[in-house]
Every structure is written in structure tokens, then in C-alpha cells.
Amino acid sequence: MKDTTQYDNDYENKWCPGCGNFGILNAIKKSLADMEIAPEKILMVSGIGQAAKTPHFLHCNFFHGLHGRALPVATGAKLADHDLTILVNMGDGDCYGEGGNHLLAALRRNINLTLLVHNNMVYGLTKGQASPTSRHGFVTKAQPQGVAGQASNPLTLALSQGAGFVARGYCKEIEHLSQLIRAGISYPGFSLIDILQVCVSFNKENTYTFYKDRVYTLDKEEYKADDLHQALDLTMEWEDKIPIGIIYRKDTRSYTDELAPLQSGPLIKQTYDPKKIQKAISAV
Amino acid sequence: MSIDVTVTIGGEAGQGIQTVGDIIARVCHKAGLYLLAINDFESRIRGGHSFLQIRISDQPVLAPHHKIDLLIALNAETCVRHKKEMAENGLVLLDVENDAEKDDSKENLPEEAREKNVLPIAFSQMAKDAGGKIMTNTVAAGACLALLGAPFSAFEHILKTTFAEKEKILRNNMIAGRSGFDAVKNTAFAKAFDWPSHGSAKGKLLSGSQALAFGALAADCRLAAFYPMSPATGIMIHLAEFMDQLPVLVEQTEDEISAVNMIIGASYAGVRALTATSGGGFSLMTEGLGLAGITETPVVIINSQRPGPATGLPTRTGQGDLLFVIHASQDEFPRFVFAPGSVNQAYDTMIRAFHLSEKYQVPAIILTDQYFNDSLQMTTREMEVPTEIVRFITTDADMSSPSEYKRFAVTASGISPRALPCKGRALVCVTANEHDEAGHMSETIADRNIMVEKRQAKIQGMTEEMKGPDRYHGESDVLVVGWGSSAGAVREAVDQLRSENFNIGALHFSDLWPFPRKKAQDALSGCKHFITVEQNASSQLGRLIRQQTGLSFYSAILKYDGRPFTPNWIAEHTKSVLEEIR
Numbered sequence: 001m002k003d004t005t006q007y008d009n010d011y012e013n014k015w016c017p018g019c020g021n022f023g024i025l026n027a028i029k030k031s032l033a034d035m036e037i038a039p040e041k042i043l044m045v046s047g048i049g050q051a052a053k054t055p056h057f058l059h060c061n062f063f064h065g066l067h068g069r070a071l072p073v074a075t076g077a078k079l080a081d082h083d084l085t086i087l088v089n090m091g092d093g094d095c096y097g098e099g100g101n102h103l104l105a106a107l108r109r110n111i112n113l114t115l116l117v118h119n120n121m122v123y124g125l126t127k128g129q130a131s132p133t134s135r136h137g138f139v140t141k142a143q144p145q146g147v148a149g150q151a152s153n154p155l156t157l158a159l160s161q162g163a164g165f166v167a168r169g170y171c172k173e174i175e176h177l178s179q180l181i182r183a184g185i186s187y188p189g190f191s192l193i194d195i196l197q198v199c200v201s202f203n204k205e206n207t208y209t210f211y212k213d214r215v216y217t218l219d220k221e222e223y224k225a226d227d228l229h230q231a232l233d234l235t236m237e238w239e240d241k242i243p244i245g246i247i248y249r250k251d252t253r254s255y256t257d258e259l260a261p262l263q264s265g266p267l268i269k270q271t272y273d274p275k276k277i278q279k280a281i282s283a284v
Numbered sequence: 285m286s287i288d289v290t291v292t293i294g295g296e297a298g299q300g301i302q303t304v305g306d307i308i309a310r311v312c313h314k315a316g317l318y319l320l321a322i323n324d325f326e327s328r329i330r331g332g333h334s335f336l337q338i339r340i341s342d343q344p345v346l347a348p349h350h351k352i353d354l355l356i357a358l359n360a361e362t363c364v365r366h367k368k369e370m371a372e373n374g375l376v377l378l379d380v381e382n383d384a385e386k387d388d389s390k391e392n393l394p395e396e397a398r399e400k401n402v403l404p405i406a407f408s409q410m411a412k413d414a415g416g417k418i419m420t421n422t423v424a425a426g427a428c429l430a431l432l433g434a435p436f437s438a439f440e441h442i443l444k445t446t447f448a449e450k451e452k453i454l455r456n457n458m459i460a461g462r463s464g465f466d467a468v469k470n471t472a473f474a475k476a477f478d479w480p481s482h483g484s485a486k487g488k489l490l491s492g493s494q495a496l497a498f499g500a501l502a503a504d505c506r507l508a509a510f511y512p513m514s515p516a517t518g519i520m521i522h523l524a525e526f527m528d529q530l531p532v533l534v535e536q537t538e539d540e541i542s543a544v545n546m547i548i549g550a551s552y553a554g555v556r557a558l559t560a561t562s563g564g565g566f567s568l569m570t571e572g573l574g575l576a577g578i579t580e581t582p583v584v585i586i587n588s589q590r591p592g593p594a595t596g597l598p599t600r601t602g603q604g605d606l607l608f609v610i611h612a613s614q615d616e617f618p619r620f621v622f623a624p625g626s627v628n629q630a631y632d633t634m635i636r637a638f639h640l641s642e643k644y645q646v647p648a649i650i651l652t653d654q655y656f657n658d659s660l661q662m663t664t665r666e667m668e669v670p671t672e673i674v675r676f677i678t679t680d681a682d683m684s685s686p687s688e689y690k691r692f693a694v695t696a697s698g699i700s701p702r703a704l705p706c707k708g709r710a711l712v713c714v715t716a717n718e719h720d721e722a723g724h725m726s727e728t729i730a731d732r733n734i735m736v737e738k739r740q741a742k743i744q745g746m747t748e749e750m751k752g753p754d755r756y757h758g759e760s761d762v763l764v765v766g767w768g769s770s771a772g773a774v775r776e777a778v779d780q781l782r783s784e785n786f787n788i789g790a791l792h793f794s795d796l797w798p799f800p801r802k803k804a805q806d807a808l809s810g811c812k813h814f815i816t817v818e819q820n821a822s823s824q825l826g827r828l829i830r831q832q833t834g835l836s837f838y839s840a841i842l843k844y845d846g847r848p849f850t851p852n853w854i855a856e857h858t859k860s861v862l863e864e865i866r
């Protein structure tokens with residue numbers, strides 16, 4: 001077991017006792033320790049919400065930005081310096097609600113970012129409203145008659161958009177989740193890891209008990225995660241059994257490998273050449 | 285100036301107005317003439333009415349003229365639309381089928397265009413005869429140049445460079461050009477002039493968009509993220525032309541919100557980054573602007589204005605966003621706002637904006653507009669690229685203890701040493717929440733006050749960086765005061781009024797925020813009255829001056845029809861005000 005304390009900091013944690021986010025935080029630390037990525041070599045980017053506070057509780061570089069906008073910030077940082085290892089932390093409201101268009105674009109670009117969605121199917125920071133992944137009929141103070149619409153299925157959506165790495169983890173299965181995160185960081189394109197996260201304060205339905213009875217781990221020997229149709233079927237399993245693991249992975253090239261100006265190295269490492277610029281401008 | 289001719293080419297979108305204009309502009313430019321061209325078009329790809337207007341002179345010209353000397357009408361509607369703008373001895377060439385059987389060539393003209401100064405010329409028929417209707421533009425350009433008195437060789441030269449690698453196409457275009465040229469051989473045109481026999485180009489001919497793009501390159505901008513929106517898109521297109529030779533990436537985003545957040549991410553990671561949009565897109569970017577504000581991330585945002593609100597007039601010009609961009613986003617934080625008045629100033633402003641944005645770690649906003657971005661202007665000055673770019677970035681080597689680095693450390697100037705993430709042991713922690721010096725969220729009274737005061741502290745240094753208004757006959761009794769793209773039109777208006785013995789000068793503001801209060805007061809203190817000239821409905825600069833200096837404008841000359849200023853329009857309106865003052 002590698003030392004995870006190097007990622008600890010003394011900033012006061014602000015989550016509720018028993019929050020599923022603690023398991024995710026520990027899994028992140030474990031995967032970084034296992035991969036031997038030093039704290040100063042990590043960039044965490046997040047949006048707004050309880051999940052988006054994650055970077056504050058880690059010893060690392062971070063950009064804690066606006067609600068829904070973590071992916072554009074992370075994309076900008078990656079385009080500027082594609083040598084960076086960037087993890088993005090968002091919640092379900094943050095990523096699938098406010099930032100939905102950015103998720104679609106990130107999937108399309110297939111840029112090498114690892115996105116961890118802390119999916120607790122409820123808004124925690126704003127105290128308990130329905131989220132895009134709340135089930136039909138889910139009752140909250142803002143939806144007293146229950147959610148009238150249907151829950152979105154982000155993993156099916158991602159696969160339908162050509163995603164190359166789609167996985168689901170569970171906040172209680174820390175070792176398993178840390179392996180998923182490792183696989184995501186190692187993947188050359190965009191990786192989406194949706195994490196079943198328990199909100200002990202505002203979601204009384206999707207509890208630890210709820211998941212204990214349903215969650216099962218995909219067997220790596222039996223399930224190869226390379227068949228899109230099989231993967232799509234798995235993303236639609238929910239009522240009785242919920243699979244966790246890598247649901248789909250395909251070979252890919254990162255977006256940054258496709259862009260001409262990045263082929264001579266990261267933008268930040270290229271040199272300012274006034275003579276060349278002068279020549280280029282004068283030639284017009 | 286002995287030569288001052290305005291040529292307008294009008295027709296439907298898709299008829300090739302641009303091509304005719306390009307040929308004429310290039311021939312004049314190559315011959316050593318000065319010119320300025322404006323583009324007027326509707327928000328549609330085909331049909332409607334568009335025109336391109338070129339003002340040609342032997343002296344530098346700074347604005348479009350209000351009268352047309354020569355109108356090339358590719359359809360009859362163009363004659364009707366521009367009838368009122370025709371100069372006294374102006375001539376109209378209208379593309380119609382010529383029927384030689386008719387005794388009077390005027391009978392070939394459609395009824396609505398039967399004016400004495402309208403000449404029917406069978407441009408498209410001549411083009412067909414030369415090999416294809418597509419060459420109508422070449423025929424029209426030939427006729428226009430012949431009337432202006434250009435030597436055919438000058439025209440020939442440009443055709444040769446245009447179609448250098450396509451021999452057959454060149455041959456046909458030469459025939460087409462010749463027939464257009466010869467068709468008006470016996471037509472007298474009052475404004476024909478003697479062409480410089482061995483002229484050479486007096487400078488570079490470029491659009492405002494190009495000048496902005498060049499400035500961004502010279503400023504070492506590495507990432508330009510944008511969502512397409514008129515009239516800003518052209519800036520990004522011009523930048524993209526350099527992607528195969530310079531370290532610059534142009535990234536089209538899913539929306540403007542993404543564009544602004546992306547450049548913030550890129551800048552945080554260490555490269556200079558830009559976005560360009562118009563008012564509607566800027567509205568979407570306002571939350572991101574605040575993010576740049578609270579995270580103290582340098583970014584440059586160009587807002588190329590068009591009339592609004594909402595969609596407004598997508599392809600027209602305006603200056604209605606000044607107070608908006610100064611105040612955009614909730615709460616308060618320092619920012620720069622610039623509004624260049626010429627292509628040279630736009631180039632310089634880009635370089636300055638990137639520099640100052642990084643020096644003070646604040647967003648910089650550049651206001652231009654459709655007239656400025658889409659018009660072609662000449663610059664006789666070399667666009668110099670800075671030999672060095674100062675980045676104001678700190679590294680572990682500059683720190684006694686990198687592990688204790690604090691991104692928002694309090695300093696007297698308000699500027700904290702800025703390190704980059706993943707470049708050393710110093711951790712760069714940044715949040716959109718109010719925070720402590722280390723970049724962690726904080727809700728304490730002390731941290732809130734410290735951070736507000738730290739950000740606001742930058743304003744003093746920023747204000748000192750701001751230039752006062754450019755003064756033109758600034759000692760005069762009455763001053764006309766404008767900002768941004770109207771600089772040229774205002775200056776020519778002043779020339780016109782001074783030639784009529786009015787005691788008048790002008791001030792032009794390019795640095796608008798933080799407002800150069802003292803310099804503005806000094807420039808305004810000597811005049812008896814000042815009159816603002818702006819393309820909005822409430823004199824936003826006038827209100828800003830009053831707010832910042834306590835000085836009030838006597839009157840405001842305002843135009844919000846979406847069309848550019850002409851010097852004559854400003855001069856005439858100024859005269860009415862001057863009469864009132866008397």
C-alpha cells in the first residue's frame with residue numbers, strides 16, 4: 001500500500017458525516033499514490049456543488065470554477081499544456097444539468113481528461129432539490145408531488161455519443177473505484193466515471209442499503225468491455241441489479257493528438273519567435 | 285486632396301460584389317493610392333441588398349464618404365436604393381441586357397432606373413461572351429477602372445496575380461476585363477483622374493479583424509476559443525490562417541460560456557488566451573468574466589459591437605456596449621476596457637491588453653464594432669512585433685519556500701506573485717468562491733475584506749497605465765468627443781468644420797476603464813463646450829465623463845441606425861449644435 005497521506009491537507013472538510021464523497025476522496029488518493037503521481041503534478045478542476053469542493057480537501061493544484069463549467073476550464077488547461085494530468089470532479093447537477101452542453105462537447109472532442117461524476121441523484125449544496133438523475137416520482141420540497149420527468153441516463157448518453165471510456169463506480173467500493181480512476185487516467189482520451197454516491201442528508205432512497213442489495217462488480221475475466229451493444233444493455237440495468245466496473249473501452253487517439261499546432265509539443269512549451277511572427281504577418 | 289472618389293458596388297448577396305470590390309481595391313492599392321472600404325450587408329447568404337463602398341484618394345482617408353461618385357449596380361434595385369446618395373456628377377452603371385435595335389440605349393433600362401445618369405452596360409452578357417457569367421465581376425471591375433482613368437496594364441497585373449495558376453481562367457478573365465474596360469471608352473466621367481505612372485503601394489491594406497488578429501499573434505496569444513458570432517468571427521478566421529506556422533490554436537467551442545471558461549483554463553495553465561464575440565455572446569460570458577475577476581486570471585475578450593439588444597441587427601454597427609462591459613458581471617472587480625480607433629491602434633491595443641492583463645492579473649476587454657472589423661483600411665506603418673514578451677510569472681526559484689506559496693498573497697499593489705500549476709513544488713490553488721490567501725474557500729469577515737481590498741487596490745496602478753484622450757486641435761473652444769471606431773470620421777469632420785472657420789477640435793478616447801479621470805479633466809478643462817458623438821442612444825461616454833469628472837457635455841450627437849458615421853453627417857449635426865451655442 002502506497003502512502004496516501006502525501007495528498008492530505010489541513011483544510012477543514014466541509015461534508016456531512018457519512019457522506020459518500022469521503023469514499024471517493026479516498027479512492028482518488030489511493031489511485032494517485034498507486035500511480036506515483038506527486039501532488040504538485042496533479043491538476044484538479046471542478047465546478048460548483050459538494051462534489052466540486054473535493055480538490056480543497058486534497059494536497060494538489062486546483063481550479064475550483066463555476067457551476068457546470070469545469071469541463072471547458074479543464075479543456076483550456078489541457079490545450080495549453082497537454083502534458084498535464086487533469087482530473088475533473090463534478091456532481092450530477094453540475095455535470096448533467098448545468099454543464100450538459102459541455103459534457104456533449106467533451107465527449108465529441110475526446111480530450112484526455114478524467115471526469116469523476118459524484119452522482120447522488122439529488123442537489124446537496126442547495127439542500128435537496130431533484131437533479132437530472134433523480135428518478136420519476138422522487139419527492140423533494142421543490143417537487144412535492146414527485147419528479148414529473150424521467151431520470152436521464154448519462155452512461156447510455158455517453159455511449160451513444162461515441163465515448164471511448166465509460167465506467168461506473170460506487171463510493172463504498174474504494175479499492176475498485178481507485179482502479180477505475182487509474183484506468184481512466186491511463187486512458188488516452190476522455191474518460192467518464194460515473195460514481196454512485198450516497199447523500200446521507202437529502203436522498204433517503206439511494207442509500208447504502210439500496211446499493212448494497214443491487215450493486216455487483218463486472219468480472220474482468222468474463223466481461224471484456226469491448227462490445228458497444230452489450231455495454232449499452234449494461235447501462236440500462238438499474239432496478240434490481242446495478243453493474244459497476246469498466247462498461248466500455250475502445251482504442252482511441254486523444255484530441256490533442258489531432259490538432260496541428262500541438263504536434264511540436266504543448267503550446268506552453270513552444271517558443272515565442274518574433275521574427276517568425278513578423279514574417280508571417282508581413283507575408284499577408 | 286486632389287483625388288477623392290467614392291465607388292459603390294451594389295447588388296444581391298451572392299452576386300460577387302466582394303470580388304468586384306477586391307479587384308478595384310487591389311488595383312488602386314498597388315498603384316499607390318490610399319483607400320478605405322466598407323462592407324454593408326444583410327443577415328442572409330443570398331438575395332437582399334448588399335454593397336461595398338470604396339473611397340479612393342491620393343491622401344490618407346479615415347472614414348467613408350457620404351456621396352457616391354460611381355455606382356456599379358448589379359441589379360436595378362441598387363439604383364433605386366442609392367439614388368439619394370449620388371454625387372452631383374455621379375454616374376451609375378447598371379447591368380442590363382442591351383438591345384441594339386433600340387434607338388435610345390435608355391430604353392434598355394428598367395423603368396425605375398431611367399435617370400439621366402444611369403448607363404446600361406451588359407456586364408453579364410459580356411461575361412457570357414468571354415466564357416461564363418461568373419466573370420460578370422471582372423467585366424464590372426474593368427468598366428469601373430476604365431472610368432476612373434486607370435491604365436489597363438494596372439488592371440491586367442492584378443488579374444494575372446489573381447489567376448496566376450489557372451491559364452484558361454486567366455485568359456477568359458482578360459477577355460472579360462477588356463470588354464468591360466472598352467465598353468465605357470467613350471463615356472466621360474467627371475471624377476476620372478491621372479493615375480500615378482510608377483506608383484507603388486503606400487502601405488498595407490487590411491481589415492480591422494485582421495489588425496486585431498495580427499496584434500494577438502504579436503502579443504503571443506496561444507489559444508483563441510470562440511463561438512461564431514457576427515461581426516467577431518472574422519478575427520478568429522484570420523487567426524486560424526496561422527495555425528500551420530505559428531504556435532496558436534483556434535478552438536471553436538460549443539457556446540460562448542465554454543469559450544470564456546476555456547481561455548480562463550488555458551491562462552491559468554500558463555498560455556495567453558483570447559476570445560472574441562459580440563454583445564449577445566458577451567452577455568453569456570459575463571459569469572466567466574467574474575470568474576476571471578475573482579480568480580485573478582488574465583484573459584483578453586474582444587466584444588465587436590453590433591446594435592441590440594438580443595439579436596438586434598446582426599450585420600450592422602453600433603457603440604451601445606460601453607457601460608455594459610464596464611459593469612458586466614455581479615459585484616465589483618477591476619478590469620481594463622479599451623476601444624481602438626484605427627487599425628494601427630487596434631494592433632497596438634491587442635499587445636497592450638495582453639501585457640496589462642497579465643501585469644495586473646485582470647480581464648481586459650476590447651470594444652470594436654462591425655464597421656471597424658469589416659472595413660478595409662490602409663496602414664502605412666510597419667506592424668512591429670515585440671522582441672520580448674514579459675510574462676510576470678513566478679517560479680519555485682523565486683521563492684524561499686515553494687511549499688508555502690500562496691496564490692493570493694496580499695501585497696501593497698494588490699498583485700500577488702503568479703505561479704503556474706504543475707511547474708514546480710508550489711501548488712496553485714484557485715477558487716471562484718471568496719477565499720483566503722492560499723486559494724481555499726473562506727467565509728470569514730477578515731478574508732472577505734482582505735480580498736475585496738486586495739483586488740480593488742490594483743485600480744490605482746491600472747489607472748496610471750491608462751492614456752488620456754488623443755487631442756486634435758485640443759485647444760479649441762468647442763471639442764467633439766468620441767471613442768472607438770469613430771476616430772477617423774470625427775477627425776475628418778473637424779477638418780471640414782475648421783475649413784469653414786469654426787473654432788473646433790476633437791478628443792478621442794481609446795482607454796476607457798479604469799477611466800483616466802485626471803487626463804480627461806485636463807483635456808476638457810480648456811474648452812468652452814464639448815459635444816459627444818456616439819453610436820448609441822444615450823451618450824454612454826458622455827455619461828461616463830460626467831460621472832467620473834463632473835463635467836457635462838453640452839449636447840450629444842447620437843446615431844443608432846446601425847450604419848457607420850460619415851464625416852459630413854457629423855459635421856452637419858455639429859454645425860446645428862454650434863448654431864445653438866451662438
